Amino acid sequence: MDTRNSHGLDQFCSLLEERPGLAILDFAGASQNTITFVTGQGHRLCSDDVLLQLDTCFGDALENQSDPFKVEDFVHAAFDFPEESFDGALIWDTLEFLTPQLLARVMNRLHAMLRPGAVLFAMFHAQEHKQPIPSYSYRIQDRKTILMTPRGNRTPASFFNNRNLEKLFQDFQSVKFFLTRDALREVIVKR
Amino acid sequence: MWNRSKKEEEFTPKPMGAPPAPAPPEVAKEAKPMSTLPSRGLEPRYENPHSAVLGKSVIVKGQIVSKEDLTIDGEIEGTVELQEHRLTIDKNGKVRATVKARELVVLGTIHGNVDITDKIDIRKDAKLVGDIKTARIVIEDGAYFKGNIDIVRPEPSRQAAAAQAAKPHAVSPSAPTPAPAMTAGVGDNKR
Numbered sequence: 001m002d003t004r005n006s007h008g009l010d011q012f013c014s015l016l017e018e019r020p021g022l023a024i025l026d027f028a029g030a031s032q033n034t035i036t037f038v039t040g041q042g043h044r045l046c047s048d049d050v051l052l053q054l055d056t057c058f059g060d061a062l063e064n065q066s067d068p069f070k071v072e073d074f075v076h077a078a079f080d081f082p083e084e085s086f087d088g089a090l091i092w093d094t095l096e097f098l099t100p101q102l103l104a105r106v107m108n109r110l111h112a113m114l115r116p117g118a119v120l121f122a123m124f125h126a127q128e129h130k131q132p133i134p135s136y137s138y139r140i141q142d143r144k145t146i147l148m149t150p151r152g153n154r155t156p157a158s159f160f161n162n163r164n165l166e167k168l169f170q171d172f173q174s175v176k177f178f179l180t181r182d183a184l185r186e187v188i189v190k191r
Numbered sequence: 192m193w194n195r196s197k198k199e200e201e202f203t204p205k206p207m208g209a210p211p212a213p214a215p216p217e218v219a220k221e222a223k224p225m226s227t228l229p230s231r232g233l234e235p236r237y238e239n240p241h242s243a244v245l246g247k248s249v250i251v252k253g254q255i256v257s258k259e260d261l262t263i264d265g266e267i268e269g270t271v272e273l274q275e276h277r278l279t280i281d282k283n284g285k286v287r288a289t290v291k292a293r294e295l296v297v298l299g300t301i302h303g304n305v306d307i308t309d310k311i312d313i314r315k316d317a318k319l320v321g322d323i324k325t326a327r328i329v330i331e332d333g334a335y336f337k338g339n340i341d342i343v344r345p346e347p348s349r350q351a352a353a354a355q356a357a358k359p360h361a362v363s364p365s366a367p368t369p370a371p372a373m374t375a376g377v378g379d380n381k382r
Contacts, residue, residue, distance in 0.1 A: 023339075029335070029336075030313075030330050030334070030335075030336035030337075030340075031330065031332070032329065032330050032331075032332075035328060035330060035340060039328075039340060039342040044339060044340065044341050044342075045339070045340045046338065046339045046340070047336055047337065047338070047340065048337045048338075049335070049337070052335075149332075
């Protein structure tokens with residue numbers, strides 16, 4: 001298991017610790033570390049492994065993500081929450097593996113599921129990769145440390161430079177970038 | 192060949208045609224009892240031989256109320272209530288029900304909301320889809336969980352609160368308290 005220091009996560013946690021009893025959505029799937037950390041802060045955690053749902057709905061081929069029926073199945077399976085349900089969302093690097101059509105649908109749902117003022121934490125590679133890259137399952141060890149469990153390789157479907165990221169989160173209130181040494185952009189977005 | 196141990200030499204197989212020699216009584220005494228059962232930790236039903244068991248060929252549709260520990264290895268649809276007792280969903284168990292119990296151990300599959308007063312233990316390869324309300328939760332790597340986790344702090348009993356109030360503060364406030372490293376939640380173990 002690898003670890004990485006994260007200023008973005010630290011920022012995410014500091015924004016959430018102002019108020020206890022918040023609802024946090026985690027896209028990395030349930031893990032003891034994250035459950036212990038989030039519930040230990042007095043928050044409620046909602047957990048789902050979105051990459052697993054992605055594989056279940058679309059398989060390996062990125063082309064499948066443009067099938068409108070499969071898109072609806074995926075959105076129903078992974079994003080079936082009432083509007084304004086969450087105060088925080090740990091998205092990790094999930095959005096990189098969605099093709100533009102699916103991404104637009106997911107961003108629409110995410111915006112609806114988050115309450116005004118909610119905070120979102122996501123990560124994006126700073127360089128474009130057309131080959132499969134290592135994929136991880138992310139867990140929170142503490143507010144500055146992320147545990148990364150390898151889960152095979154995965155081909156990114158989209159690349160996001162700063163301009164693309166601003167466009168992606170254009171419906172949100174603010175976007176803050178943290179460029180890290182390992183060429184990952186950590187992003188904190190406020191709804 | 193060079194590193195052949197004494198043990199290997201002792202257990203060299205005899206030629207096929209040779210008649211079986213009677214085992215000397217000393218060897219029989221030293222032989223340890225063998226079991227083909229999996230280790231105890233993976234089979235909670237053996238921990239308490241007095242718990243009721245619904246075997247893997249049993250299918251129940253309706254309401255189950257039990258005043259003793261219960262292990263489900265079959266299929267249940269409806270509601271399961273075991274106030275003050277432990278429910279174990281064994282490896283073959285498939286439960287589609289609302290569950291209320293003191294403690295829940297999941298090795299199989301459960302779809303439904305779960306209200307547990309003490310502790311939930313989701314083992315490797317187990318699957319739980321539904322909302323969880325509990326005081327403590329343990330989730331093993333390889334388990335699948337989808338839903339909300341709401342950690343409910345149990346209210347201390349009046350006697351315990353009175354005893355706590357009467358107790359002199361022997362430990363300095365600066366002394367670190369041991370963190371529940373592998374368990375999320377609060378409260379004493381009632382077992």
